[in-house]
Amino acid sequence: MDTGDTAWILASSALVLLMTPGLAFFYGGMVRSKTVLNMMMMSFSALAIVPVLWVLYGYSFAFSPGGNQFLGGFKRLGLQNISVDTAYGTIPEYVFVGFQLMFAIITLALISGAIADRAKFSAWIVFSVVWITVVYFPVAHWVFDFGDNGGWIATKLKAVDFAGGTAVHINAGAAGLALALVLGKRVGWRRDPMRPHNLPFVLLGAGLLWFGWFGFNAGSAVGANGLAGLAFVNTAVATAAAIIGWLAVEFFRDKKGTSLGAASGAVAGLVAITPAAGALSPFGSILLGLVAGVLCALAVGLKYKLGYDDSLDVVGVHLVGGLVGTLLIGLLAVGDGLFYGGSLDLLGKQFVAAFVVLAYSFVLTYVIGKLIDVTIGFRVSEEDEVTGIDQVEHLETAYDYAGSSSGGSNLLKEL
Amino acid sequence: MDTGDTAWILASSALVLLMTPGLAFFYGGMVRSKTVLNMMMMSFSALAIVPVLWVLYGYSFAFSPGGNQFLGGFKRLGLQNISVDTAYGTIPEYVFVGFQLMFAIITLALISGAIADRAKFSAWIVFSVVWITVVYFPVAHWVFDFGDNGGWIATKLKAVDFAGGTAVHINAGAAGLALALVLGKRVGWRRDPMRPHNLPFVLLGAGLLWFGWFGFNAGSAVGANGLAGLAFVNTAVATAAAIIGWLAVEFFRDKKGTSLGAASGAVAGLVAITPAAGALSPFGSILLGLVAGVLCALAVGLKYKLGYDDSLDVVGVHLVGGLVGTLLIGLLAVGDGLFYGGSLDLLGKQFVAAFVVLAYSFVLTYVIGKLIDVTIGFRVSEEDEVTGIDQVEHLETAYDYAGSSSGGSNLLKEL
Amino acid sequence: MDTGDTAWILASSALVLLMTPGLAFFYGGMVRSKTVLNMMMMSFSALAIVPVLWVLYGYSFAFSPGGNQFLGGFKRLGLQNISVDTAYGTIPEYVFVGFQLMFAIITLALISGAIADRAKFSAWIVFSVVWITVVYFPVAHWVFDFGDNGGWIATKLKAVDFAGGTAVHINAGAAGLALALVLGKRVGWRRDPMRPHNLPFVLLGAGLLWFGWFGFNAGSAVGANGLAGLAFVNTAVATAAAIIGWLAVEFFRDKKGTSLGAASGAVAGLVAITPAAGALSPFGSILLGLVAGVLCALAVGLKYKLGYDDSLDVVGVHLVGGLVGTLLIGLLAVGDGLFYGGSLDLLGKQFVAAFVVLAYSFVLTYVIGKLIDVTIGFRVSEEDEVTGIDQVEHLETAYDYAGSSSGGSNLLKEL
């Protein structure tokens, strides 16, 4: 085991952990002040649920030896058969367990943006447990397990997905679309103003995501080496180019660039470079970022044309960004990309990986969502939604700037 | 010296540094808008005072060779006798100096939650200097100095405290209780509404604490190795389980789970796993987290029953969480815990360590607090407290959303 | 290549990346609520523009072999001739590329504090592209390129600048002064209240800057070693001492210490220790921090005396702090500083480095600013400035706490 590699993956794991609180702010700032806590709670509940399941069986289903190309084995249930001396490549396996855990958490949390302001919290919890088990753990195995009996995408198809364009972003994006369809539109969608209540929070969230994403992407080299360095530089420059791409669309359309556009462009670029960070040159990453920025900026308008309320654009940013990144590898990968004289072969593999994950996630999520909806119900009542989900589902309101001067509240009863 | 170990402890030190600003937000969001700056200043002042004292004599008192089991020696006064080539285990001693400094800062800052909204800032400063010197530096020596002439808890009693359940959390919790008793209740306690003015800030603080805590716990392996990996995984899963525990109490009592509960549960879990992160299995960490979440959720109600105004629950979260973690090691430690067929021996040691630190900290803090109170006075006047301590003690107010449109303010005089 | 060194510089690069969003909050909290988004966008746009230019030619101009002492060569244009196996010292060159990129981003962003609330966003973009090319890339070469054909300050003059007191802080401070003069005063300056609209954001920004700065300074050892440890400890203690220095000025003048003062003191200390972090003892760093805190606290009043509207005190904090740090090295450097029995030689070199960078940056920035002002115009109209630049230049407002209850807004048209 290499202490340098271990040090970097420990640091990367912490960085990726921070992405989920970051996402809570990115999403939370975008909703109305009466629903911000519920939005954040969907992220924080992912931080509560996933680690426990990961230890119990998730890591085993995704990475245990002894499985097949579709699912891992049972040797790691309850993290058995791992000690502080067990290695995974050049790092302790516990470190790898921690690193991969963080990917599972954020993937689940990403979905919540599609169903802002209207999901029963209890239904979200049930959904979380089922979805992470039935959808995420298998897909993570397909994409991230390179061992003997590893996943089919990683070891058979050999599509390129450096840090999770398919398993994380296409997966979450497709799931978000399915849930948005299951839950339906918010009351007052396209009539009432639903503008972000706190844009600095959106920028804070974008900043924390960005920071954490260096652990996500450069950490996916699973070592402190030149490949990690390349992924780092590619991540920085693709993100930058995607902001430029997104703001260019805005300048063209509205004559001005918005801060929400800059934050969204950054995330779009980070999404798109995720699968490609180890395969492109920095110059190729600029191209990829520009394309992702432009396409995602256009794609967030799709929901109005097609009529689904993907509230915070999980589809427009994560599904579209994930597709852009995954597919452009077929063109831009140094060596075997089409633009580098490669054949159509790689592009074909990328298509297969992208669309199988998309279809698997969409179909299963839709089914899970529907089952929850017809049994315990997925949505709060219309009256509760108008009142504000924070107050109804969490018995809280986010802000009280006036303090006691607002009068109106009174300590009734203590614990 | 090992560059990988050094890299991880450097990163960990930065992570732990961030916990104090994180705490400022965790605490600051919980108070009323008229006192948020003072609350944050108590954390930021710890960041100002402790490093200077640490360099001058604190590190020496805690870790210098040449002392006894109760206090370190004088060879490191002013950080003498250290060069860039001095090693502490596999890392440069300067790196160890930086890492341990961060623990001293956050411990002091934690106490401030017990005395929100009512302490004179000058009295807090005096308290800080005295407390860190008289209470923290010796206790850190007892618990963290494993060298020749190391501390009695570390080298004689050999109780298990991986990252500071006693020296940090029980210590701060007991001190918080003592100060809450010295200062007395806030004006209007249990009558006026004193709800959190900004719950997203509380969640931000929780997120930053969480993130930094991976440096705190996994960094306490003082190397980039499998033990750090285990501590990392245990920290993630115990925190998750504690959120579940806390929210379960809320669901049982109120039928809903709150975001403040989730944030509090996370911190409770982080506190409880602190001493235990290297000694438990991930499965044991789930149990520990659940217990900590449930007990701390109940413990925050104690203050209403017993009648002390521990404003932000330093006792309910840090003292109780620290005790839960320290004592459960006696049951759950892999190898010698009671549940693993060990004897009562370990549990006994844990009790001794926990209660000696508790008593030492409580008694000395009470005395220091009283001395300050009868000399310069620890509390602001009732009128100032009602007006809001920010305005009175810092000549500032936290927010001005209306900007110049609020009228009412006017530039009088420049510097 | 050393994986431990690589791990630390990867982590440091991520830390320094976070400083720019941190700065967005440090600055954004200080302006009025009607201009916070524009303030933040000046930082975020730096994150968008600089990486692309860095990859295209910036890195080459600063660090490519084959140049002269004033400018790097062309061998690294488009990051050519680098592979994952190319080393820079003990780390992959890609990692060094990423690390140094972050310095370029933050330096540009720092300048924006001098021209808050009044610069056309398009003009800022043009300025950014020109300034980073004409001013930053050459100066970075002078100071940071220690190679054959390295920069004149690094290799000929051999002035000490550990992490960028000249290239970053004096450079940004001088540029800020020049731009403040070019743009002129805000409408209503010294008449209308222009107090910070959100001090917790300022403290958040300070906290994130502080955290990231450990990557900035300790990362500048370009390895995980004792020097990094020394820089780390010096950074912590100088910052602490500078807060004490700043608050001491306030206590002396106003009888109270402010949270804005604490945040400003922290940044002043971080600035001052930047060039000196590797050259001083921890004890020397306390002195340096105290001096920086006191002088910067006094220096922020200069603008009222001299009549330039350096809105957020880029001059008072970064230029003055950078000068304090750079020059005090001449006195306090262990070994060859005046107080350690050294000659005036070092102090002389420090003077030359500081003032050449100051003059170069000031003159060129003034010329670039004027050229932009007379061509496309650098300032928004007075009416737009009174209305608020967010609404006019970004078509957004930062906050909507009332949500739909504020009535007043209405969805007109979708994308």
Next chain:
Amino acid sequence: MKLVTAVIKPHKWEEVREALAAAGVAGMTVTEASGYGQQKGHTEVYRGAEYDVSLVPKIRLEVVVDDADVESVVATITSAAQTGKIGDGKVWVIPVDSVVRVRTGETDEAAL
């Protein structure tokens, strides 16, 4: 002239504004307010401590109108703001001695 003050539910504001505009009312002044009445508040819980929040958010409109228009304006607001559930609010009318338009100094009817 009269001052019509209406306290309504926030999500009804948009409809009231449109109805008033359709009825020819060209200007009004709006403030955020809180109401106390038959409509109950709600309970919030913070670390186990229950708070009774008795005030509910309201929008408060002021419209100065000609004597002749009072009845129709009141009726317009009343019908646009009505949901039929408790808490719909109140409208009250107060006599006004005079009005001035600040920009021009025009008074009374001309100022509206």
Next chain:
Amino acid sequence: MKLVTAVIKPHKWEEVREALAAAGVAGMTVTEASGYGQQKGHTEVYRGAEYDVSLVPKIRLEVVVDDADVESVVATITSAAQTGKIGDGKVWVIPVDSVVRVRTGETDEAAL
């Protein structure tokens, strides 16, 4: 009917509300306000620049009442809000022509 408007100190709101409820007043409308008067504001300091903040926070209550109740309501508010220190506020009474309850269209006394 009359409209009683009271401007009081924020921390007195709870007591005023309870006193009014005890006196049988079932509804009221509340807005946050700032007051300017004999009660002085305070000084704030930002990076050495001193600001004079002249406005002090107040709570503004509006209660529409029957003519018969005016005196008792004014007295109730006055005594509940009194601290005896400068800045306790003002209460003023204005004639009201008519009131409507939006939910039912009931008017005048029945609307209260």
Next chain:
Amino acid sequence: MKLVTAVIKPHKWEEVREALAAAGVAGMTVTEASGYGQQKGHTEVYRGAEYDVSLVPKIRLEVVVDDADVESVVATITSAAQTGKIGDGKVWVIPVDSVVRVRTGETDEAAL
């Protein structure tokens, strides 16, 4: 006595306050408000969706004055708040039956 209510542009508040103070008005109550009128709002854009923000920020002043002072107070406010551009606001005057100073119980003229 009369209640003078003025709705003005926010950045004119400071001048109005100074003018009133110079004219001997010692107290007033201020609320943040939003105005709807001839002055147009603006457009905001969030991820490509355009919003029409129709309300513009205003400051709303209330001053209770002696009958004798009404005209001068209205004139003072009007002239201090005037910019000549659309949206300068309105001032209206309402009869007041009585005023009480909460601190002392003094009424009417003595309460001002």
